[in-house]
Amino acid sequence: MSREHxxxxxxxxxxxxxxxxENDNVEQIKNELTVVKDVFHQTPDLMNVLKHPKFTTxxxxxxxQTSFGSSLSTYVMNMLLTxxxxxxxxxxxxxxxxxETFAYExxxxxxxxxxxxxxxxxxxQMKVSAVFAKRVGKTTLHIExxxxxxxxxxxxxxxxxxxxxxxxxxxxxxxxxxLVSAKS
Numbered sequence: 001m002s003r004e005h006x007x008x009x010x011x012x013x014x015x016x017x018x019x020x021x022e023n024d025n026v027e028q029i030k031n032e033l034t035v036v037k038d039v040f041h042q043t044p045d046l047m048n049v050l051k052h053p054k055f056t057t058x059x060x061x062x063x064x065q066t067s068f069g070s071s072l073s074t075y076v077m078n079m080l081l082t083x084x085x086x087x088x089x090x091x092x093x094x095x096x097x098x099x100e101t102f103a104y105e106x107x108x109x110x111x112x113x114x115x116x117x118x119x120x121x122x123x124x125q126m127k128v129s130a131v132f133a134k135r136v137g138k139t140t141l142h143i144e145x146x147x148x149x150x151x152x153x154x155x156x157x158x159x160x161x162x163x164x165x166x167x168x169x170x171x172x173x174x175x176x177x178x179l180v181s182a183k184s
Contacts, residue, residue, distance in 0.1 A: 005090060005091050005094060006094055006098075008088065008091055009091040009094035009095040009097075009098050010094075010098045012079065012082075012083070012088075012091065012095050012098075013095045013096075013098035013099040013101075013102060014098070014102065016029065016075060016076075016079050016095075016099060017029075017099055017102040017103065019075055020075065021106070023075075025073070026103050026106065027103070028073065029073065029075060029076060029099070030099060030100060030103045032071075032072050032073060032076045033076060033095075033096045033099055033100070034096065034100075035071070035072075036068070036072070036076065036080070036092065036096065037092070037093060037096040039067070039068075040092060040093070046063070046067065047089065047092070049063065050063075050064075050084060050089040051089060051090060057084060057085060060084045060089075061081050061084055061085075064077075064080050064081065064084065065077070065081075068080075079095075080092075083095075104142055107139075107140075108138050108139040108140070109133075109138055109139065109140045109141065109142050110133065110136050110138040110140075110141050110142070110159050110160070111141070111142045111144065111159070111160075112128070112129075112132060112141040112142065112143050112144070112157055112158065112159045113143075113144050113146055113157070113158040113159075114128055114143050114144070114145050114146065114155055114156070114157050114158075115146045115147075115148040115151060115155060115156040115157075115158070115167070116145060116146075116147065116148070116151065116154075116155045116156075117147070117148065117149055117151050117152065117153060118147065119145055119147060120143070120145050120155075125143045125145070128141065128143060128155065128157065129141040129143060132157050132159060132164065135159075135164070136159050136160070136162065141159070150169055151167035151168065151169050151170070152167065152168035152169045152172075153167065153168040154166045154167040154168050154170070154171075155167060156170060
């Protein structure tokens with residue numbers, strides 16, 4: 001995703017978020033956008049068709065309306081149709097991510113990727129949320145648990161551009177660097 005696309009996606013997401021907030025349906029729109037994102041991930045051919053110049057704008061709009069039907073609110077449907085008209089369907093994933101960020105910020109929630117060797121239990125996720133939310137000045141964390149067997153043990157938490165590495169592999173790498181620098 002180019003920087004230009006990220007800026008454009010943020011503008012669209014901001015506009016949609018403002019409308020959702022005015023109509024008190026931020027969470028509903030977030031859920032609908034998650035469905036849109038999942039559909040595009042599960043059917044990459046749909047995204048390829050939307051990007052392809054062979055299909056007319058009307059055909060692309062019809063395809064989206066047929067695919068999603070009445071399952072989307074007018075706001076989300078109009079946003080998708082606008083993206084098609086302006087040939088900006090490539091920003092859909094970034095737009096959804098930006099909208100989610102706005103929605104979480106409104107709730108004083110940060111998005112955290114928590115890397116672990118095995119899936120975290122609900123209780124473990126709550127503990128991680130309690131500890132790390134305070135460190136980044138938020139009330140809670142929305143945790144995306146990513147399984148990474150290379151960690152050996154422990155966890156690594158990424159919140160925005162901050163990384164907290166409490167994994168065994170991370171500790172071993174730090175020890176290695178210290179030993180190498182002590183040799184020099």
